[in-house]
Amino acid sequence: MLGEDFINFCLRIMPKKKTEDTENSWRKIPQSRTRRKSSPLARKRSLRTLYLSSLALLGIAAVFVLAAGGWLLLREATRSLSQGLQSPVLEDEKVLFQTDGYLTVEWLLEELALTGAHQPIFSLSLTELRERLESNGQVDKAILAVLPPDRLAVRLQERKPVLRMVARNSDGERMRLLVGQDGLVYEGYGYPLPLLRSLPHVDIDRVSHSDHGFGQLPGFPQVAELLRIAEEETPEMYRTWRVVSLRQLPKIVVQSDNVGQAIFPDRDFEENVLRLRDLVRGTRREGYDRLEMVDLSLEHVPMRPSSR
Amino acid sequence: MMSKSRVIGGIEIGTAKVSVLIGETASGKNLNLIGFGQVASRGVLKGTVYEYRSVNDALQEAVCAAEKMAETSIEGVYLAYTGDHLDGSYNEAKISVSSPDGVVSKKDLERVEENAKAKEVGKHRIVVQSLRGPYRLDGRQVTQPIDMTGNELEVGVWKVHGDGRRVSDSIRLLNGMNLGVEELILSSIASGQMVTKKEEQQRGVLVLDIGSGTTDYALYKDNYVVRAGAIPVGGDHLTNDLSHGLSLSRREAERVKIEHGKALPTADDKQTTVYLEGGGAAIGERSLRQLAIAQILEARVREIFEIVQTTITTEFLNKTYIPSGVVVTGGTSKLPGLSELGNQVLGVPVRRGQNPGWVADELKGPEFSTMLGLLCRGFDREKESAGRETLPGGGLLSKIGNFFGWRDL
Numbered sequence: 001m002l003g004e005d006f007i008n009f010c011l012r013i014m015p016k017k018k019t020e021d022t023e024n025s026w027r028k029i030p031q032s033r034t035r036r037k038s039s040p041l042a043r044k045r046s047l048r049t050l051y052l053s054s055l056a057l058l059g060i061a062a063v064f065v066l067a068a069g070g071w072l073l074l075r076e077a078t079r080s081l082s083q084g085l086q087s088p089v090l091e092d093e094k095v096l097f098q099t100d101g102y103l104t105v106e107w108l109l110e111e112l113a114l115t116g117a118h119q120p121i122f123s124l125s126l127t128e129l130r131e132r133l134e135s136n137g138q139v140d141k142a143i144l145a146v147l148p149p150d151r152l153a154v155r156l157q158e159r160k161p162v163l164r165m166v167a168r169n170s171d172g173e174r175m176r177l178l179v180g181q182d183g184l185v186y187e188g189y190g191y192p193l194p195l196l197r198s199l200p201h202v203d204i205d206r207v208s209h210s211d212h213g214f215g216q217l218p219g220f221p222q223v224a225e226l227l228r229i230a231e232e233e234t235p236e237m238y239r240t241w242r243v244v245s246l247r248q249l250p251k252i253v254v255q256s257d258n259v260g261q262a263i264f265p266d267r268d269f270e271e272n273v274l275r276l277r278d279l280v281r282g283t284r285r286e287g288y289d290r291l292e293m294v295d296l297s298l299e300h301v302p303m304r305p306s307s308r
Numbered sequence: 309m310m311s312k313s314r315v316i317g318g319i320e321i322g323t324a325k326v327s328v329l330i331g332e333t334a335s336g337k338n339l340n341l342i343g344f345g346q347v348a349s350r351g352v353l354k355g356t357v358y359e360y361r362s363v364n365d366a367l368q369e370a371v372c373a374a375e376k377m378a379e380t381s382i383e384g385v386y387l388a389y390t391g392d393h394l395d396g397s398y399n400e401a402k403i404s405v406s407s408p409d410g411v412v413s414k415k416d417l418e419r420v421e422e423n424a425k426a427k428e429v430g431k432h433r434i435v436v437q438s439l440r441g442p443y444r445l446d447g448r449q450v451t452q453p454i455d456m457t458g459n460e461l462e463v464g465v466w467k468v469h470g471d472g473r474r475v476s477d478s479i480r481l482l483n484g485m486n487l488g489v490e491e492l493i494l495s496s497i498a499s500g501q502m503v504t505k506k507e508e509q510q511r512g513v514l515v516l517d518i519g520s521g522t523t524d525y526a527l528y529k530d531n532y533v534v535r536a537g538a539i540p541v542g543g544d545h546l547t548n549d550l551s552h553g554l555s556l557s558r559r560e561a562e563r564v565k566i567e568h569g570k571a572l573p574t575a576d577d578k579q580t581t582v583y584l585e586g587g588g589a590a591i592g593e594r595s596l597r598q599l600a601i602a603q604i605l606e607a608r609v610r611e612i613f614e615i616v617q618t619t620i621t622t623e624f625l626n627k628t629y630i631p632s633g634v635v636v637t638g639g640t641s642k643l644p645g646l647s648e649l650g651n652q653v654l655g656v657p658v659r660r661g662q663n664p665g666w667v668a669d670e671l672k673g674p675e676f677s678t679m680l681g682l683l684c685r686g687f688d689r690e691k692e693s694a695g696r697e698t699l700p701g702g703g704l705l706s707k708i709g710n711f712f713g714w715r716d717l
Contacts, residue, residue, distance in 0.1 A: 023438065024433070024435055026475050028434075029434070029476050029479050
């Protein structure tokens with residue numbers, strides 16, 4: 001039976017001889033068509049159909065893209081949220097850290113007490129973290145942001161130290177402290193030694209305390225302004241400044257390698273810095289190594305040169 | 309699944325007019341008539357193309373008009389064919405059933421049909437349409453003999469053939485407009501499908517499509533077309549006769565034929581006068597006698613029926629063979645009294661054909677029967693191919709078969 005079926009199948013699929021092939025039918029006349037111009041209306045209709053089809057296709061594509069986009073966004077958001085909720089902020093690679101100073105990401109993690117904490121990133125209070133960072137004297141301003149799904153971005157603006165000091169705490173321990181441009185005293189972290197050595201010391205009776213550390217020194221920002229001008233206008237002379245005393249405020253007394261005491265008034269810093277430079281140069285020209293004392297707050301500066 | 313829409317056109321290049329009817333089929337499920345164009349024919353004589361360029365121009369005009377109305381282009385053409393060069397020949401074949409147990413197979417059918425068609429039609433002649441009659445198995449008439457038992461299988465084929473060059477000219481005309489001819493159909497068969505019912509075709513009926521140049525006929529029996537062809541006389545001869553007999557121009561004669569023509573004179577005609585301009589007895593107005601008009605037309609119509617009688621022969625043209633009588637269609641069939649005269653001459657009932665009820669009013673006239681029939685044939689073909697496509701396994705297999713040149717798997 002299988003054989004018969006197979007034969008029938010073969011008979012069916014074999015090319016059938018058309019009965020008309022045996023006769024001289026009109027179908028044997030070759031029909032060669034040349035291109036015929038469609039009627040204007042037919043062309044118009046074709047164009048309209050093409051236009052509408054294209055519009056429909058574009059519409060479908062737009063809907064598809066929107067739907068797919070929405071779905072992807074939703075999926076990404078869900079994934080981010082779940083990842084954000086589950087991932088701890090532990091690794092430094094998950095913290096984007098940027099600063100204009102010398103603090104490091106290790107310092108940041110330790111300062112924020114995040115190292116080793118299994119804390120979901122979405123549970124962090126950025127305000128609290130910012131306040132904690134800004135309570136550190138070295139940090140002038142902090143900006144924090146959560147980057148979904150599981151990253152924390154921190155950007156710091158650090159204080160620039162203008163003076164340094166050595167103090168003793170209540171326990172009598174020696175502390176190396178720095179003074180910022182705004183007069184705030186803070187414990188410095190990560191500064192290179194050459195930078196620290198280049199800073200003059202500050203001479204003051206005592207340093208006040210605030211809630212989170214030390215307070216601000218008096219006489220600022222005038223002191224910072226004097227130092228800035230001296231550094232910019234007479235960098236060579238500034239490098240010889242060793243101590244800035246605030247004991248006679250509002251007068252600022254500077255001790256340097258060449259001058260025992262240079263007394264600055266709380267104004268006209270640029271003019272007085274240049275006067276001091278000229279005085280030091282004049283003193284050298286006259287064969288003296290050092291000026292004992294110069295009071296720049298007076299119109300006619302009294303000078304007491306040291307011995308030749 | 310989207311329905312496959314196809315725009316097909318029925319085209320008739322007649323002696324008096326070139327007509328184009330456009331239809332749109334959707335997966336062979338329905339047929340919508342969407343465009344129609346008709347222009348006066350030029351360069352056609354007795355259904356045959358004589359001036360290629362004139363016909364080409366007229367055809368272009370008609371196709372453009374129809375496509376403009378349809379607002380689309382024709383994809384495939386069903387062309388009505390007639391002409392004074394057409395002739396018919398009948399041939400029968402008989403074979404012994406190949407199977408030892410006498411069961412008729414499909415192969416037997418193909419073989420007997422091939423044998424019946426094998427008769428040469430003559431040099432430079434080409435077959436326009438082959439019309440197979442019913443099978444006979446051991447003398448019994450059977451519609452579908454496959455799986456029936458018998459010894460001898462017979463079939464008869466009526467072949468309508470024409471001058472190869474003239475047929476080729478008609479096809480080239482359409483090819484020149486980038487239109488492919490999907491099927492050539494005799495005008496009488498196309499119109500016959502519209503004006504006769506299945507029951508009439510079963511019982512026996514003769515369709516006469518009296519056009520301008522030719523009178524096409526199709527004889528139906530047992531739902532088969534057993535004879536078909538064209539006689540080179542038609543409505544134009546009536547116009548010519550009026551023109552000669554009444555010394556009228558062809559245009560005047562045509563108008564007189566349409567407005568005052570009748571195929572059988574009546575008693576009133578002797579006293580009735582018709583005026584050429586239709587304005588009454590005005591000065592210079594030419595008058596014609598109604599009786600003269602009727603007598604001229606009667607003579608020619610009678611002659612047409614007599615030629616039909618001679619052509620078809622009384623073997624077929626009798627009440628026994630065609631109990632449903634004769635159905636006349638075509639533009640000339642509108643001539644009053646034509647049916648009565650036909651009845652007198654042919655001795656069988658003659659009635660004027662009418663298109664089916666579903667046809668729109670503007671296409672109801674007998675002059676549209678042929679084009680409607682063409683589109684119906686096209687629709688049937690689309691339906692068949694749609695049916696084939698939906699047959700189980702007919703999709704991919706069929707396509708593969710077509711790729712390798714196999715047909716009708």
